[in-house]
Amino acid sequence: MSMKILLAAIALLALAACASFDGRGIPQGASAAQVEAVMGPAADKRVHGDETWVYYPRQPYGYANYVARFDSAGRLIGIEQRLIDENVAAIERGKTERAAVEELLGPQYKVWHFPRMPRDVLEYRMRVTSTSVPQGLYVQATPDGIVREVFIENDPDYRLSECCAR
Numbered sequence: 001m002s003m004k005i006l007l008a009a010i011a012l013l014a015l016a017a018c019a020s021f022d023g024r025g026i027p028q029g030a031s032a033a034q035v036e037a038v039m040g041p042a043a044d045k046r047v048h049g050d051e052t053w054v055y056y057p058r059q060p061y062g063y064a065n066y067v068a069r070f071d072s073a074g075r076l077i078g079i080e081q082r083l084i085d086e087n088v089a090a091i092e093r094g095k096t097e098r099a100a101v102e103e104l105l106g107p108q109y110k111v112w113h114f115p116r117m118p119r120d121v122l123e124y125r126m127r128v129t130s131t132s133v134p135q136g137l138y139v140q141a142t143p144d145g146i147v148r149e150v151f152i153e154n155d156p157d158y159r160l161s162e163c164c165a166r
Contacts, residue, residue, distance in 0.1 A: 021058065022066055023079035030076040035068050043107045051077065055106040060125040060157070063134050065106035082106050083126035088137060091150050098141040118143055125155055134158045
């Protein structure tokens with residue numbers, strides 16, 4: 001084994017040891033292959049201006065969607081959690097397009113199609129700063145691609161323990 005390959009393998013192992021589920025510890029400037037080695041395969045990839053955004057959802061029970069942003073040279077700019085209060089607040093009923101929501105928040109956990117309404121409901125699982133109970137975020141879009149409603153409610157799968165439910 002050549003010295004270059006050995007050093008690269010050691011660097012990748014060190015990178016994986018420092019990084020976590022959310023990509024913390026992956027250094028700025030890392031390659032897409034290094035990010036994928038730590039975070040696993042991406043669920044989606046989009047070009048946004050001169051950047052490439054690579055999405056790593058941790059739905060439904062990780063309550064997070066991460067996006068790794070890469071510059072035009074393919075080097076990591078940073079990794080961001082997208083399911084946050086500020087991003088949800090940026091969604092404007094009657095104005096924001098569904099595609100913009102999907103780009104901002106990343107891949108949804110589920111899409112519910114209601115043909116008689118007619119609407120699609122994008123479901124995300126997330127945490128908000130105002131409560132420790134996980135939340136379900138539901139974004140309703142009509143066939144013209146415009147967001148019509150945004151709801152946040154307690155995660156329907158989350159169960160409080162017996163001691164806390166009284």
